[in-house]
Amino acid sequence: MEFFVHIDGERLKVKVENGRCLVEGEEVDVAIAPGNGTPVRSASAGGRSLRVRPRRKGKGDWRLDVEGTQYRALVLDPGQEAIRKARQAAGVSSGPAPLRAPMPGMVVRIEVAEGDEVDAGDGVVIVEAMKMENELRAPAPARVRSIAVEEGMAVDKDQVLVEFEPLEADAEAGSSEAEAGAEEREAT
Amino acid sequence: MxxxxxxxxxxxxxxxxxxxxxxxxxxxxxxxxxxxxxxxxxxxxxxxxxxxxxxxxxxxxxxxxxxxxxxxxxxxxxxxxxxxxxxxxxxxxxxxxxxxxxxGPTAETIEAMGDKTEARRRMQEAGVPIVPGTVEPLRDPEAALEEARRMGLPVLLKAAAGGGGKGMRVVASEEELPRALEAARREAKGAFGDDAVYLERYLDRPRHIEIQLLGDTHGSVIHLGERECSIQRRHQKLVEEAPSAVLTPEEREEMGAAAVRAAQAVSYRGAGTVEFLYQDGDFFFLEMNTRIQVEHPVTEMVTGVDLVQEQLRVAGGAPLSLTQEEVTWTGHSIECRITSELPEEGFLPSTGRIGYLETPSGPGVRWDGGIGQGFEVGLHYDPLLGKLIVHAPDREQAVARMSRALAELTVDGVETCRDFHRRVMAESDFRTGDLSIRYLEEHPALLAEEEPGAEGRDPRTAAALAALLEAERRRRLTPPRIGKEGEGRALSPWQTATRPWAGRG
The missing domain is CATH 3.40.50.20 (Rossmann fold)
Incomplete structure (x- = not known):
């Protein structure tokens, strides 16, 4: 099997065949022992014994804890990789992602109004959970399209709080790599 | 008894x-x-x-x-x-x-120390140094502004009935004050049912150093030295250690004596802690906690005194089991609070069921936990899952031991702040002991995931591992076929169940 692995800002071509592993055409001595029912896997790399804790967050979207070091790896087969490339080339953009509640809680204050321009890092909504106020910030520059909640409202995890639209200048620009990945995971 | x-x-x-x-x-x-x-x-x-x-x-x-x-x-x-x-x-x-x-202490002591303005007044009387601040609670933004100007900015807003960082706000400019006052009062009201807050001068780079006390019903009060808890986020402690990397024996003696005076001023009984801000050899009373503290184990590790047993003994009327002269300190201890929070995402709480739990062990390692496998971490309670504590002959070895122990800790099913602690243990100012309560502001990189290219990262190996895992998953999910790939019919699960070798690629 052949994959394109997006990791640490790189794209590496990895071929897995009869227990052998080629990274960018170069053989690497890496193996993983069969699981034993725990989330911890024993692996080896070039004679080193590694403790690996893999978690799969979505299609091809892996989180690896290798001896305590964290990696995010998007593992795509050639077909998925071609789709991803085509989308990027076409500049497909879904617009800025809406702000969602990261945990269940209560909306304490809304710091923006519809039509406001926000910059990355600007406070948007304050949600209280576990008796602590958490200020949720805008991930990127955008304009507030609509506010879906009111102050004092209880919200569930992942509930949409505020929707954004791109600022005029950005409207034609392509989406970032991460967004394209996320979008594809949803679509397939 | x-x-x-x-x-x-x-x-x-x-x-x-x-x-x-x-x-x-x-x-x-x-x-x-x-x-x-x-x-x-x-x-x-x-x-x-x-x-x-x-x-x-x-x-x-x-x-x-x-x-x-x-x-x-x-x-x-x-x-x-x-x-x-x-x-x-x-x-x-x-x-x-x-x-x-x-x-614990008497209701009167708790009352006196719980009201922070009253506590400050009493400490002043007992000759314990305090940070300049207001003695009366504030409700009016105008009065607050006036006080802030008098003390000089920045100032700190604190809930009079507070604790644990709730209702606290640092205010750097006059413009921020009205909004911060409103937020602090709202948090104070929500957490304690009382919106009284007060103002005090904000020291620019102090350390948080606190003294552990024990008192009995026979009038004895002793101190067990200090804990340094400078690594905090919104006044919530994250890493604690004993002894402090900077305190001299003379300063320890001086602070210990001040804390004992503070305790005697309220006829203290049981375990308690006097918290100080320490900067350049000066120390100021912050507050007294009339309870066992989360970070009590680091004191236990270096003194060998079981503080909870001591609490229970003196509660039963027994005298303290040791005198001040018998208190000795050996080695160095560090505690990391393991919470179900994601420092990488602004300490967002994480919830879920603990599917797997592996706690570290080995020489000098202690795990004080409150979770087990199958345990549901919800939003009803504090996010503290457990505390990892180490003890070693000196600070450097304690840091190495903590790094080792953190790498062994595995919690599955809920996100934790473990990796944050790993980054702290590797950070050079922490390693040299150059700390202040601004530590996290001074080291924002600790609150983010490691950057690509950081030392020790090996994306090629990780990519190979990820590809192997993805290949393994695809093989498992694809029914094996008889004949050449892409032809033939799929085996039913009934056939493969008795053929463990089937489907291995």
């Missing part, structure tokens, strides 16, 4: 107290909410009683219910732990009025 103790708490501190009871031969009676039926403290205690539904206001904070259980279980004493009712004078009073021993 007391024979049996009701533990009016949950989580790791309830486990800690039950362990002390067991070792002293006392009967332990746990209480639990509907969310905690299967919690470690329930499983460990000699007896356990349901006190109500999951929200703490309807269970762990229900005084009448707790006292009813105490009567039913015929206990002699009530240990409040920390948080919940530990520093509520009305609870201490209700326990005593029910004819039971409250494991």
């Amino acid at each position: 007391i024979q049996s103790v009701l533990i009016a708490n949950r989580g790791e501190i309830a486990v800690r107290i039950i362990r002390a009871c067991r070792e002293l031969g006392l009967r332990s009676v746990a209480v639990y909410s509907e969310a905690d039926r299967q919690s470690p403290h329930v499983l460990l205690a000699d007896e356990a009683h349901l006190v109500g539904p999951a929200p703490s206001a309807e269970s762990y904070l229900k005084v009448e219910r707790l006292l009813a259980v105490a009567r039913e279980a015929e206990v002699d004493a009530v240990h409040p732990g920390y948080g919940f009712l530990a520093e509520r004078a009305h609870f201490a009073r209700a326990v005593e009025e029910a004819g039971l021993v409250f494991v």
